Amino acid sequence: MTDSLLLVDDDVGLLRGLGEYFDRNGYEVGRADSAEAGFEAFERLRPDVVILDLHLPDMNGLEVLERVRARGGSVILLTGQGDIETAVRAMQLGAEHFLTKPVDLNHLAAAIARVCEKIRLARQNTLLRAREHEHEGLESLGVSPAIRELGRQVELLAESERSTVLLTGESGTGKGWVARVIHHLSPRAGGPFLEVNCGGLSATFLESEMFGHEKGAFTDAKERRQGLFELADRGTIFLDEIGDLAPELQPKVLKVLETKTFRRLGGTREMTVDVRLVAATNRDLTAEVSAGRFREDLYYRLSVMPLRLPAVREAGLSE
Incomplete structure (x- = not known):
């Protein structure tokens, strides 16, 4: 980076x-x-x-x-x-x-x-401490068969550090926490973990957040800025609410997944990154694909390693 x-x-x-x-x-x-x-x-x-x-x-x-x-x-x-x-x-x-x-x-x-x-060095120490904490937290969840199975799957996903992960489930099931655990238990734990919510942001602002921009790319772009994909090099980027991703940005995310390259907003140079993507949604993406709101090729690229998080009522947390 x-x-x-x-x-x-x-x-x-x-x-x-x-x-x-x-x-x-x-x-x-x-x-x-x-x-x-x-x-x-x-x-x-x-x-x-x-x-x-x-x-x-x-x-x-x-x-x-x-x-x-x-x-x-x-x-x-x-x-x-x-x-x-x-x-x-x-x-x-x-x-x-x-x-x-x-x-x-x-x-x-x-x-x-x-x-x-x-x-x-400070970042690496923080990440190592967080990794230990997340592992302890993962073990402490072992109160029901559903949660123990979730922990087993999370550890397997963490080991496959180059595969894209798609987390699905209802709101409140801890998708962001699971994304961080996957990162901290993976070989990428020494790298950055960055996240952005794809919902509620304008397409231009979200594109700038994810891919960065060059000076003069838009009215307020007074300086060149790195985006999250660039900053997350050798680490993990977490795209929350991926089902809300604007249609015009979907091919750009697909390109990063396919080629590991992107361009800053307003730029012409191809940037190369080594980043793992973890995405999450509470939407039914297959239905979004059928309705024409989400690209089918992007859906298949995202769901290389899918993980559905159980709702609280399914997880048996009250046991």
Whole structure:
């Protein structure tokens, strides 16, 4: 998965230079020339690391640092005046590094690499703990034959880490939880688990969420953005309410399943991903296919390994 950066600095020349440098070195790069633009870009892009100038025209950089850290962001602070008091305060607020201008690109690149590695290790540890927790939770469900059989099937699905899974059943049967268990028990547990609900979103917004977009792809597309399929590389993506997927997006999802490739919205380059798809629905997809609302070829691609989750009344949870 490509590491992503957000550069926040009112020096347009520095933004351009750093952006081009890190873009050439394989990073996804976003840019903002003010604090407010930086906040908006951070929420939209969710970068791995924010490279933040201490002196911005609309807000003190330490205030920006504090707000970004509160949202879980990792920040490297840049300043033209490297006084000790400010550096100490920045570290107290959670800055990963404090570097002075003019920026030494080698030092900055090394700092970014260290932060990205720290983030990767933290994610892996979180996933390992979650995997242990999910396995314990799966075992604790063994109160009835139906649930024990469900646990056995979930473990089998987890082992087949390249096969698409379709979870069906009534609302409230825990399809999202089962999807996470499948991921955490699989060889992909060290990779990301990302999810999106296909219902209630406009087709354009959902396409951008799933596949990303290029700058200028639509009115508010001010920066290039990675989609969930790209971010979930070497992990699992969970498409909830797949039965509500817009007809115009169905062939795009089918293409990813068939070729492992896609294009960002507004893009021309084919992106390749290694991702497992788990989908869920409370609809009868065979009926949706018969009614012409769901593609038959997509249905068969999704249901390589189907699993129907029992309703509470069937599961014998009251035993």
